[in-house]
């Protein structure tokens with residue numbers, strides 16, 4: 800069985816840091832500021848694009 804390359808990341812809404820899903824494991828909590836409000840983001844699909 801092949802693992803999907805698509806990985807889930809989270810973005811902390813408080814400190815705006817990206818947290819890897821592996822870092823979180825079972826606890827949905829920001830390791831940087833301790834915030835529990837995280838935004839799910841899928842790497843590869845959602846991209847930050849600056850529209851100038």
Ligand SMILES: [Zn+2]
Pocket residue numbers: 811812813814815816829830831832833834
């Ligand atoms: Zn944070």
